[in-house]
Amino acid sequence: MCHPELPEECIVAAPPNLREEGRLRVLQVLLASSTTSRPELVRLTGLSRATVSVLVSDLIAAGLVVEENGASGAGGAGGSADAEIRSMGRPALPLALNRSVAYAIGADIGHAHVRVALCDVHGTPVWETSEAKEVDRAPHETLDLAADLVRRAMAENGVPRERVLGLGVGIAAPVDADGALSAEGIMPGWTGIRPGPELERRTGLATEMTNDANAGALAEHMYGAGRDVEDMVYIRLSAGIGAGVIAAGALQLGAGGLAGEIGHLPAVRDGLVCRCGNRGCLETIASPVAVARLLQDSWGEPVAPSDLPALLAAGTPGMARVVEDTGEAVGRALAALVTLLNPRLIVVGGDLAAIGEPLFEPLRRGIARSALPSAARQVAVVAGRLGSSAEVRGAAARVLARAAQTLAVMSGAEAAELLP
Ligand SMILES: [Zn+2]
Numbered sequence: 529m530c531h532p533e534l535p536e537e538c539i540v541a542a543p544p545n546l547r548e549e550g551r552l553r554v555l556q557v558l559l560a561s562s563t564t565s566r567p568e569l570v571r572l573t574g575l576s577r578a579t580v581s582v583l584v585s586d587l588i589a590a591g592l593v594v595e596e597n598g599a600s601g602a603g604g605a606g607g608s609a610d611a612e613i614r615s616m617g618r619p620a621l622p623l624a625l626n627r628s629v630a631y632a633i634g635a636d637i638g639h640a641h642v643r644v645a646l647c648d649v650h651g652t653p654v655w656e657t658s659e660a661k662e663v664d665r666a667p668h669e670t671l672d673l674a675a676d677l678v679r680r681a682m683a684e685n686g687v688p689r690e691r692v693l694g695l696g697v698g699i700a701a702p703v704d705a706d707g708a709l710s711a712e713g714i715m716p717g718w719t720g721i722r723p724g725p726e727l728e729r730r731t732g733l734a735t736e737m738t739n740d741a742n743a744g745a746l747a748e749h750m751y752g753a754g755r756d757v758e759d760m761v762y763i764r765l766s767a768g769i770g771a772g773v774i775a776a777g778a779l780q781l782g783a784g785g786l787a788g789e790i791g792h793l794p795a796v797r798d799g800l801v802c803r804c805g806n807r808g809c810l811e812t813i814a815s816p817v818a819v820a821r822l823l824q825d826s827w828g829e830p831v832a833p834s835d836l837p838a839l840l841a842a843g844t845p846g847m848a849r850v851v852e853d854t855g856e857a858v859g860r861a862l863a864a865l866v867t868l869l870n871p872r873l874i875v876v877g878g879d880l881a882a883i884g885e886p887l888f889e890p891l892r893r894g895i896a897r898s899a900l901p902s903a904a905r906q907v908a909v910v911a912g913r914l915g916s917s918a919e920v921r922g923a924a925a926r927v928l929a930r931a932a933q934t935l936a937v938m939s940g941a942e943a944a945e946l947l948p
Pocket residue numbers: 791792793802803804805806809811
């Protein structure tokens with residue numbers, strides 16, 4: 529990574545690896561902010577004005593960085609450095625990374641859908657689509673569909689594969705550090721399938737696998753409701769129930785990628801047999817599928833999980849009670865995490881989050897009733913800000929974490945060749 533003691537004259541002079549080191553520091557700052565300025569780069573990279581000036585000129589010539597004209601001096605909080613540089617006759621023009629210099633594609637493979645987004649270098653989706661799909665018993669069809677949507681993402685946006693840094697995939701099963709699934713009992717048809725290599729073969733893109741709730745946690749932490757919160761839990765209430773834990777700013781995966789599988793905490797004694805093989809797991813009573821099934825049994829007519837928010841809004845008999853029971857059950861399960869981890873924030877995502885306060889209120893009550901009271905008082909429960917895009921954005925963010933390194937080693941010629 530960075531070498532703060534690096535002699536700057538070496539960066540300005542020829543040796544390419546040292547120049548790369550300087551480019552890396554400049555690119556890291558540019559990736560972390562939408563705009564900056566040369567004085568701000570001097571302050572944040574610890575490099576000299578001369579070095580920053582040369583590196584920025586190179587990056588502009590290569591098309592990686594753009595100088596935003598007509599807003600002189602507005603680009604940063606450079607203060608005296610701004611004034612100093614203006615006195616040299618060089619205005620502190622705002623600088624930004626060329627957003628289309630590189631992309632990452634995020635995919636979310638749930639139990640009942642495949643969603644794909646093309647994200648720019650800052651992680652903002654520029655194109656996104658989702659298709660319903662019964663995923664659990666059809667791994668190869670699902671992977672074909674995902675690859676097809678990835679190809680569409682590039683084709684419909686005129687983005688060549690060479691400008692895509694990689695494919696990040698969030699999937700509704702635990703994923704270990706090597707990208708292998710623990711699909712047994714979670715996604716029954718996927719045992720023994722390695723989606724990463726399968727998707728690499730189908731798309732030609734380097735593929736990084738992660739669990740979907742972990743991807744959602746990362747996205748809400750980086751771009752959504754959990755920005756600037758170092759200790760948070762993201763819970764996804766969808767066809768499956770999963771959680772992602774951020775502790776001291778880092779995603780917690782556990783030894784085998786199983787951390788956060790809150791849907792399989794016991795919620796009722798002698799309840800239904802869960803797909804994991806245990807009985808009475810939270811998922812058997814609080815997933816949208818379980819809630820819809822409960823109503824279906826009572827009404828004797830089909831209820832789709834996606835109908836639930838509208839049924840509640842319409843005041844359908846039984847709905848308020850079901851939502852209340854669900855919220856309390858989820859709250860009791862979350863209480864265990866609140867007591868163990870002492871998070872500042874719980875972000876609720878997934879299909880059921882659309883219900884909002886009628887669900888959150890009993891959920892908070894469940895936490896208050898079962899968690900250590902002081903830990904319960906310190907945690908806030910809010911809805912996710914990214915909606916159903918959280919998982920694709922987090923999956924793409926895993927790929928974009930390597931963006932500065934990749935861009936720093938591209939020679940000027942390579943970059944110029946790649947860019948329109
Ligand atoms: Zn279970």
